[in-house]
Amino acid sequence: MHPRRQDALMAVVLFAGGLVLLLCGAYVNRGVPVQVLAVPLAVTCLGVALRRRAPVAALVLGVVAVMGDLCLGPSFPTILVFTDNIYSATLYGPRRLATALLYVTSVLTVVAGVVAGFLARDWSVLAIGLVQSGVVLTTPTITALMIRNHRDQALAERARADQVARLAELDRQAAVTGERTRMARELHDMIANHFSAVAIQSAAVIARQDLDPRAVRKVLESIRENSVRGMAEMRTMIGLLRAEDDEGDPTGHRLTDAADLVERCRRAGLPVELRVRGTPPGLPRPVESAGYRILQESLTNVMRHGAGPARVVIRYDADAVTLTVENDTDGEPAALPGSGTGLVGMAERAGLVGGSFTAGAADGGWRVVATLPFQTPPEELRTGPSAVPDRPWWSIATEEPSLVGTRGRE
Numbered sequence: 001m002h003p004r005r006q007d008a009l010m011a012v013v014l015f016a017g018g019l020v021l022l023l024c025g026a027y028v029n030r031g032v033p034v035q036v037l038a039v040p041l042a043v044t045c046l047g048v049a050l051r052r053r054a055p056v057a058a059l060v061l062g063v064v065a066v067m068g069d070l071c072l073g074p075s076f077p078t079i080l081v082f083t084d085n086i087y088s089a090t091l092y093g094p095r096r097l098a099t100a101l102l103y104v105t106s107v108l109t110v111v112a113g114v115v116a117g118f119l120a121r122d123w124s125v126l127a128i129g130l131v132q133s134g135v136v137l138t139t140p141t142i143t144a145l146m147i148r149n150h151r152d153q154a155l156a157e158r159a160r161a162d163q164v165a166r167l168a169e170l171d172r173q174a175a176v177t178g179e180r181t182r183m184a185r186e187l188h189d190m191i192a193n194h195f196s197a198v199a200i201q202s203a204a205v206i207a208r209q210d211l212d213p214r215a216v217r218k219v220l221e222s223i224r225e226n227s228v229r230g231m232a233e234m235r236t237m238i239g240l241l242r243a244e245d246d247e248g249d250p251t252g253h254r255l256t257d258a259a260d261l262v263e264r265c266r267r268a269g270l271p272v273e274l275r276v277r278g279t280p281p282g283l284p285r286p287v288e289s290a291g292y293r294i295l296q297e298s299l300t301n302v303m304r305h306g307a308g309p310a311r312v313v314i315r316y317d318a319d320a321v322t323l324t325v326e327n328d329t330d331g332e333p334a335a336l337p338g339s340g341t342g343l344v345g346m347a348e349r350a351g352l353v354g355g356s357f358t359a360g361a362a363d364g365g366w367r368v369v370a371t372l373p374f375q376t377p378p379e380e381l382r383t384g385p386s387a388v389p390d391r392p393w394w395s396i397a398t399e400e401p402s403l404v405g406t407r408g409r410e
Contacts, residue, residue, distance in 0.1 A: 090140070254288035276316075277313065277315040321374060326366070328366075353372050
């Protein structure tokens with residue numbers, strides 16, 4: 001049943017019960033007919049019907065009815081229904097009205113008791129007056145305030161629970177997005193280098209009709225090597241995704257394997273000059289892997305977009321390692337399509353370890369520079385303010401670093 005219908009039904013029941021009490025003589029007889037005493041009762045019952053819809057109006061009706069009833073009787077049913085008028089105004093009315101009613105009813109209770117005791121000149125009458133006034137005025141107000149506080153607290157807890165649920169959903173969406181980004185970056189880095197070399201060599205064999213069998217065999221061997229390596233890394237990545245434990249390096253590649261990577265690029269037909277300056281220290285695994293992937297993606301872009309040999313410089317300083325990859329460009333469109341995420345992925349990898357990354361045109365060619373600090377221990381990288389606890393370094397979501405001159409590259 002609708003709450004308003006419940007209030008109307010309650011008002012009818014209270015009015016009928018009040019009439020029975022009046023007929024039974026539950027009033028102070030001052031020679032006033034029972035029919036007249038029923039008028040204040042009806043007014044207070046009307047306030048009951050409006051208790052939720054208009055609690056302030058219900059209180060006003062109750063006050064007017066009680067004042068009239070005190071002059072005529074008073075009668076017990078009207079005063080009893082008036083307690084509900086006070087209760088409703090405190091529970092459903094404005095917060096300021098509820099607070100004001102607490103003070104007003106408390107003062108009226110004391111005043112009524114003192115006046116009754118003073119007029120009767122009897123301390124027992126004063127005590128009885130205090131108790132009766134408290135039951136009629138203060139008790140409904142305090143009861144309604146307690147229920148109202150519990151109700152407001154329940155609403156606040158429900159709102160807090162909804163907010164926590166929304167935050168949990170946002171965290172879940174962010175985790176899913178971060179995981180998708182990580183998977184896309186890993187798959188891109190694993191596939192792009194090997195299959196770009198395969199595509200370039202295949203295109204060269206198709207375009208050149210004057211190659212001798214030995215040259216063709218050499219190219220096919222390089223194609224097979226890149227295909228096998230790409231499939232092996234794909235199997236490693238799939239095994240990592242199927243595993244319950246995310247810890248560990250997806251492929252185990254390190255920056256110290258740069259010579260092997262350069263040699264494979266040379267066998268694929270890309271002239272690469274490698275220089276290593278400084279002594280390689282024991283780098284943290286995140287820095288090792290990030291440096292290798294950045295170098296791999298840079299050489300892949302050279303094969304796709306470059307027009308000349310690549311120059312790679314790896315410089316080990318006291319607190320950081322710097323990768324520099326330079327090559328000439330001819331300004332022609334890329335022979336092979338790219339996914340458009342290579343430079344973004346390199347910048348993300350540098351940002352994950354607290355480093356910097358720039359890429360852009362320089363001296364008539366293209367230059368990629370990545371600086372990766374390695375003084376910060378890996379545990380701090382994983383437990384920093386922006387990291388996700390208990391996740392491997394490559395799944396930590398970071399803000400995308402700015403790229404310089406990314407036009408024309410992945």
